[in-house]
Amino acid sequence: MEKPMSYESEDHLNLKATELRLGLPGRDESDKQSSPSARNNKRASPEMEGVLYAENEEQDCTPPPKAQVVGWPPVRSYRKNCFQPKKIEADASGVYVKVSMDGAPYLRKIDLNVYKSYPELLKALENMFKCTIGVYSERDGYDGSDYAPIYEDKDGDWMLVGDVPWDMFSTSCKRMRIMKGSEAKGLGCL
Amino acid sequence: MDPKRSRNSPDSPESTRFPDEVLERVLSLLRSHKDRSSVSLVCKDWYNAERWTRTHVFIGNCYSVSPEIVSGRFPAIRSVTLKGKPRFSDFNLVPENWGADIHQWLVVFAEKYPFLEELRLKRMTVTDESLEFLATSFSNFRAISLLSCDGFSTDGLAAIATHCKNLTELDIQENDMEDNGGGWLSCFPENFTSLEVLNFASQQGDVSFDALERLVARCKSLRVLKVDKYVKLEQLHRLLVQSPQLTDLGTGNFQQELTPRQFAELESAFRNCKNLHTLSGLWDATSLYFPVLYSACGSLTFLNLSYAALQSGDLVKLLPHCPNLRRLWVLDTVEDKGLEAIGSSCPLLAELRVFPADPFDLDINHGVTESGFIAVSCGCPKLHYVLYFCRQMTNAAVATIVQNCPDFTHFRLCIMNPRQPDYLTGEPMDEAFGAVVKTCTKLQRLAISGLLTDLTFEYIGKYAKNLETLSVAFAGSSDWGMQCVLRGCAKLRKLEIRDSPFGNAALLSGLAKYESMRSLWMSACNVTMNACRILAREKPRLNVEVMKDDETDSRVDKVYVYRSVAGPRRDAPPFVLTL
Numbered sequence A: 001m002e003k004p005m006s007y008e009s010e011d012h013l014n015l016k017a018t019e020l021r022l023g024l025p026g027r028d029e030s031d032k033q034s035s036p037s038a039r040n041n042k043r044a045s046p047e048m049e050g051v052l053y054a055e056n057e058e059q060d061c062t063p064p065p066k067a068q069v070v071g072w073p074p075v076r077s078y079r080k081n082c083f084q085p086k087k088i089e090a091d092a093s094g095v096y097v098k099v100s101m102d103g104a105p106y107l108r109k110i111d112l113n114v115y116k117s118y119p120e121l122l123k124a125l126e127n128m129f130k131c132t133i134g135v136y137s138e139r140d141g142y143d144g145s146d147y148a149p150i151y152e153d154k155d156g157d158w159m160l161v162g163d164v165p166w167d168m169f170s171t172s173c174k175r176m177r178i179m180k181g182s183e184a185k186g187l188g189c190l
Numbered sequence B: 001m002d003p004k005r006s007r008n009s010p011d012s013p014e015s016t017r018f019p020d021e022v023l024e025r026v027l028s029l030l031r032s033h034k035d036r037s038s039v040s041l042v043c044k045d046w047y048n049a050e051r052w053t054r055t056h057v058f059i060g061n062c063y064s065v066s067p068e069i070v071s072g073r074f075p076a077i078r079s080v081t082l083k084g085k086p087r088f089s090d091f092n093l094v095p096e097n098w099g100a101d102i103h104q105w106l107v108v109f110a111e112k113y114p115f116l117e118e119l120r121l122k123r124m125t126v127t128d129e130s131l132e133f134l135a136t137s138f139s140n141f142r143a144i145s146l147l148s149c150d151g152f153s154t155d156g157l158a159a160i161a162t163h164c165k166n167l168t169e170l171d172i173q174e175n176d177m178e179d180n181g182g183g184w185l186s187c188f189p190e191n192f193t194s195l196e197v198l199n200f201a202s203q204q205g206d207v208s209f210d211a212l213e214r215l216v217a218r219c220k221s222l223r224v225l226k227v228d229k230y231v232k233l234e235q236l237h238r239l240l241v242q243s244p245q246l247t248d249l250g251t252g253n254f255q256q257e258l259t260p261r262q263f264a265e266l267e268s269a270f271r272n273c274k275n276l277h278t279l280s281g282l283w284d285a286t287s288l289y290f291p292v293l294y295s296a297c298g299s300l301t302f303l304n305l306s307y308a309a310l311q312s313g314d315l316v317k318l319l320p321h322c323p324n325l326r327r328l329w330v331l332d333t334v335e336d337k338g339l340e341a342i343g344s345s346c347p348l349l350a351e352l353r354v355f356p357a358d359p360f361d362l363d364i365n366h367g368v369t370e371s372g373f374i375a376v377s378c379g380c381p382k383l384h385y386v387l388y389f390c391r392q393m394t395n396a397a398v399a400t401i402v403q404n405c406p407d408f409t410h411f412r413l414c415i416m417n418p419r420q421p422d423y424l425t426g427e428p429m430d431e432a433f434g435a436v437v438k439t440c441t442k443l444q445r446l447a448i449s450g451l452l453t454d455l456t457f458e459y460i461g462k463y464a465k466n467l468e469t470l471s472v473a474f475a476g477s478s479d480w481g482m483q484c485v486l487r488g489c490a491k492l493r494k495l496e497i498r499d500s501p502f503g504n505a506a507l508l509s510g511l512a513k514y515e516s517m518r519s520l521w522m523s524a525c526n527v528t529m530n531a532c533r534i535l536a537r538e539k540p541r542l543n544v545e546v547m548k549d550d551e552t553d554s555r556v557d558k559v560y561v562y563r564s565v566a567g568p569r570r571d572a573p574p575f576v577l578t579l
Helices: A002-017 A029-041 A046-058 A075-085 A119-131 A165-171 A181-188 B021-025 B033-040 B042-055 B069-073 B085-090 B105-110 B128-137 B156-163 B183-187 B208-216 B233-242 B260-269 B289-292 B312-321 B332-345 B370-379 B397-406 B430-439 B454-463 B479-488 B504-509 B530-538
Strands: A095-101 A108-111 A147-152 A159-160 A175-180 B056-059 B078-084 B118-122 B141-147 B150-151 B167-172 B175-177 B197-199 B223-228 B248-250 B278-280 B303-305 B327-331 B351-355 B384-388 B410-413 B445-447 B468-471 B495-499 B520-525 B540-545 B556-564 B576-578
Touching: A095 A119, A108 A119, A119 A175, A159 B278, B021 B042, B033 B042, B033 B056, B069 B105, B078 B105, B085 B495, B085 B520, B105 B128, B128 B150, B128 B156, B150 B156, B156 B167, B183 B208, B208 B233, B233 B260, B233 B370, B289 B312, B312 B332, B327 B332, B332 B351, B332 B370, B370 B384, B370 B397, B397 B430, B430 B445, B430 B454, B430 B495, B454 B479, B479 B495, B479 B504, B504 B530, B530 B540
Parallel strands: A095 A175, B056 B078, B078 B118, B118 B141, B141 B167, B150 B175, B167 B197, B197 B223, B223 B248, B248 B278, B278 B303, B303 B327, B327 B351, B351 B384, B384 B410, B410 B445, B445 B468, B468 B495, B495 B520
Antiparallel strands: A095 A108, A147 A159, A147 A175, B520 B556, B540 B556, B540 B576
């Protein structure tokens, strides 16, 4: 179990280096302070070691936080479990989705986070694929254009780009396709 | 069932004795267990009258008494509330298999209280076998509530649903529950209609929605419904249509693409819920769908947003629709701006809890700061309960906050980085908690954090005269601190301490006090086996339980001290030493 052991010593180093303490002079505080936390890390129950180190894994390769002590901060495990998998903040890495165009030999990928609205996105698609997508209307879709953009949402359905608010679209879009106008007309009739 | 009872005190003159029947009639109206305890101390007659008329017993520590003693004293109990493990077990400080198993209690109750109706458990271990035993042993059983319990699965719930014909309440909150599928809901018989409270919000899997919908449709008295996060928005709509009488709703997942028609239908369903005062759940909610709630928000008094990672803008949109809020729980993703919105929209707010979305991220650019707290205190002068997780705080801010809100009864501040000083002055946070205890004379519960010396504890001992519960972590400089608290806080009932430099002198200074308290917990402190042995020897009516990791070290890892009339535990696991 090498990983946990090296984590332990890192923890000690950090604690000692960065700790602010007030105490009576002459007391060897460092020894007294480190042994309780050492014993905290040496858990009798394997289940709790699991808890401590499972949390480490979820940190995603960032260096272990300064003082990750068992049971601190005092948040119930039930509440912690609800949140570990979800990161709500906009990821720096972006939301890349594949875009295919009928007749094109290969697909492209775009980062939806770069765009703040539909007009921006459509303009970028028109530039990337050298095509005309035109203007969206609620009633007729992209009727009148050579091409219509559609996307696959979280439920696996193919939807017309533009129907839902931008935020909803950008979080539920899994991939996109630029459909030929002739096929798209069929879509508009639905 | 009216068993013959002996009328006692035959030597008291008849004319001065209060007739038993009248006394019992009067006492049967007493609900508060504290009042009942006082009544039982008056004299033997009153003790007897009280014990015959008590129908609900509250046991704050399951090991302080035994089921035999309880049933021996109180023959007519219909409702039991039991709490088990020490509170720090919520944070993994108590090993598995420590105890607090309900089963033996149920075995005794099945014999002595066959008409038991209600059981409410907190931090107890409950197995599926126990739940099945419960369901089949008490024909009148009506209400079960499990909070922070472990050891059972959805199979146990199936047993309850199958056998409890008169069930009114099934309340399963924040438990460590194994998920063996949602089929348990289908176990309620088709002719079963008595349910008033159904809470399965902590389930981690799908339920059978059809069964749920039919159940909700036929239980016309249902007032509390809290579903789990696997119930979708359009399913919620169907449930609401069947139960507009709800007062307490926990939604499922609040993010789903809805057509405009579905949106309008959902909004209409909420509009029909005219009695809603509590709203929770709201997993993955964004402000996109808040408008469906607006019509129901006007009557809300409790809003639990702690499972929705909202931004400040979301709160700014929602809160003006909730002017009657008394209690609000949020995640710190709302940041200070969100708290400012609370301050300006919720003048009646009495309780605020701010939970950390990312407790292990020490990046101080996230979450809430002292400014947000100050903003709330300015706008919400009635605030008396706060739980606040933050990454920075100052003494001056806390002083301002308690000036604005002097009526705090519960002040729980968690500065998440252990031993962190006032970030502006670099000083310890002693003056902050000094201000709290000096100003808030009604303070009953206090949780402290940050860099703290013995001075904090001097203040607590000197001023916190109504304090009943104190939680300490990474605080103090010497035994003197703990001694101040033990000496000064006359009403102290629960003291829990971790990772603090309190040792034997501190532990033993409370010798005379521990019998007046429910319990003391100390872990990762400087207490040795010797002191624990002395305590155990001097105070035979205390249980002194020690957990040690290291055989060779004389220091104890954890010590748990509590008063008991039942003697030492008979079910202690090998790693718990009772001295």
